Amino acid sequence: MKYGEGSEVHMFDKVNSQKQCAALESKLVEYLDGRARPGDRHAVEEHLAGCASCRLRADEFRALSRVLDELPAISPSPSFDAALRARIAAEPARRGFWDWMPSPRLAFAVTALVAVSVWMSSTHRVTTNPTLASHAIQSIDAIEESKVTAESDFGMIRDLPVLENYDVISKFDALSELPVSPAASRNEVMQENR
Amino acid sequence: MARTDVQLMLDVKAGDEQSFELLLRKYRTPLVNFLFRMVRDTAVAEDLAQEVFLRVYRAREEYAPSAKFTTWMFRIATNLALNSVRDNRHRKMDISMDQTVDMGEEEQRPMEVPDRTPSVEQELVARCRAELIMKAIHALPQKQRAAVLLHKYQELDYGEIARVLECSECALKSLLFRAYETLRVELAPLVSPTVRVDRVPADRSGQPA
Numbered sequence: 001m002k003y004g005e006g007s008e009v010h011m012f013d014k015v016n017s018q019k020q021c022a023a024l025e026s027k028l029v030e031y032l033d034g035r036a037r038p039g040d041r042h043a044v045e046e047h048l049a050g051c052a053s054c055r056l057r058a059d060e061f062r063a064l065s066r067v068l069d070e071l072p073a074i075s076p077s078p079s080f081d082a083a084l085r086a087r088i089a090a091e092p093a094r095r096g097f098w099d100w101m102p103s104p105r106l107a108f109a110v111t112a113l114v115a116v117s118v119w120m121s122s123t124h125r126v127t128t129n130p131t132l133a134s135h136a137i138q139s140i141d142a143i144e145e146s147k148v149t150a151e152s153d154f155g156m157i158r159d160l161p162v163l164e165n166y167d168v169i170s171k172f173d174a175l176s177e178l179p180v181s182p183a184a185s186r187n188e189v190m191q192e193n194r
Numbered sequence: 195m196a197r198t199d200v201q202l203m204l205d206v207k208a209g210d211e212q213s214f215e216l217l218l219r220k221y222r223t224p225l226v227n228f229l230f231r232m233v234r235d236t237a238v239a240e241d242l243a244q245e246v247f248l249r250v251y252r253a254r255e256e257y258a259p260s261a262k263f264t265t266w267m268f269r270i271a272t273n274l275a276l277n278s279v280r281d282n283r284h285r286k287m288d289i290s291m292d293q294t295v296d297m298g299e300e301e302q303r304p305m306e307v308p309d310r311t312p313s314v315e316q317e318l319v320a321r322c323r324a325e326l327i328m329k330a331i332h333a334l335p336q337k338q339r340a341a342v343l344l345h346k347y348q349e350l351d352y353g354e355i356a357r358v359l360e361c362s363e364c365a366l367k368s369l370l371f372r373a374y375e376t377l378r379v380e381l382a383p384l385v386s387p388t389v390r391v392d393r394v395p396a397d398r399s400g401q402p403a
Contacts, residue, residue, distance in 0.1 A: 029370045035352075057378070063385045064378050068346050070320070071327050076226045076240060081218065084244045088251055 020047050024054055032061055199263035206254045214254075217263075218247060224348060225271055231343050232275035233282070234332050242278060246271045262354060269358045272340050279336060323384060330380040338373035345370055 024047055030036045031044045048055045197205070197213075199220075205213035225246060230239035249270050331339055337359060344355045356366045378385055 025371050026364070026367055029367055029374060030352075060378050060385050061374055064374060064381060065346070067323075067381055067384045068327060068377070070323055071231075071347075072324055073223070073227050074230055074236060076222050076243070080222060080226070080240055080244070083240075084218070084247055087244055087248055091248070091252065
């Protein structure tokens with residue numbers, strides 16, 4: 001054995017033991033409560049079996065628990081409940097919005113009044129707003145224009161049988177060869193159509 | 195079938211005053227004891243316990259069962275107790291700037307010890323031991339004190355206590371270990387098997403225990 005080897009081993013054991021003792025601290029209360037997990041319980045029991053100081057500490061913790069049990073309990077004074085009830089009674093009651101209404105009739109009247117005023121204000125706003133009014137006029141014009149367009153379209157549809165008249169189409173080229181007088185040619189065509 | 199605390203609280207929310215009475219009856223004594231051990235003053239403890247119930251009652255309409263009822267209630271109680279201790283300490287510090295204060299009045303108040311032993315001597319010993327225990331608990335830092343009281347006397351589980359004290363479970367276990375370690379040292383005369391305070395009078399008289 002080299003010089004100092006034994007003391008190094010002894011120091012290592014001491015440090016290792018101190019680490020285990022420190023690790024026990026976080027588990028001891030849980031172990032003594034009987035709430036430690038099986039793995040932790042075995043680890044604590046193993047350490048206690050080999051460490052006299054921790055074993056003594058564990059025994060003293062158990063004794064301490066019994067000593068703390070000696071602390072007597074006190075009872076609340078007989079006036080406790082009455083005093084609490086008085087404090088609760090002195091609490092200001094919480095009131096909702098409807099609780100401020102002295103009667104249901106008044107509540108209904110207020111609701112109706114609010115509803116009517118909201119409706120009135122919204123109607124008034126539509127008629128008096130100049131921007132909205134001009135928009136309304138513009139939209140009426142657009143409707144009129146669309147009516148006219150629709151009528152002219154309807155006229156074209158109505159004249160379709162005339163346009164599809166076979167004789168008119170077949171004699172179209174012949175008409176183009178007629179003399180230049182448009183009035184005469186128009187009368188001629190009319191006569192033929194009849 | 196007995197209703198759970200959460201169900202009782204939901205019934206209170208629905209307007210059932212009787213359910214509040216049931217909660218009051220169930221938690222009145224544990225709450226007063228917890229607060230008494232936190233503040234060491236029966237009048238203050240009762241006042242704070244009433245304040246806890248008052249806050250529970252006030253919050254009934256907004257109550258949502260997101261946590262256990264006891265967690266919620268003891269969190270309110272712990273916060274009130276810590277505030278009270280802090281305020282009281284400041285008040286005492288202010289007074290001590292000008293005058294001497296008889297701090298021993300509360301400490302010397304006889305504790306209510308159950309009549310387990312007929313002997314006056316044993317009763318005195320029990321009272322003496324109870325006062326030592328109470329002093330040792332009260333000497334703990336506030337958070338450690340609350341942790342010990344909730345763990346030892348209210349028997350809340352680690353998760354609940356951690357939520358009450360707003361810390362992790364790991365931090366709570368460390369907190370509890372440090373608190374019990376301090377108590378073990380402070381109460382060594384009661385804890386150590388070699389020192390028996392309750393046998394001191396017999397030893398003094400020279401008679402065997």
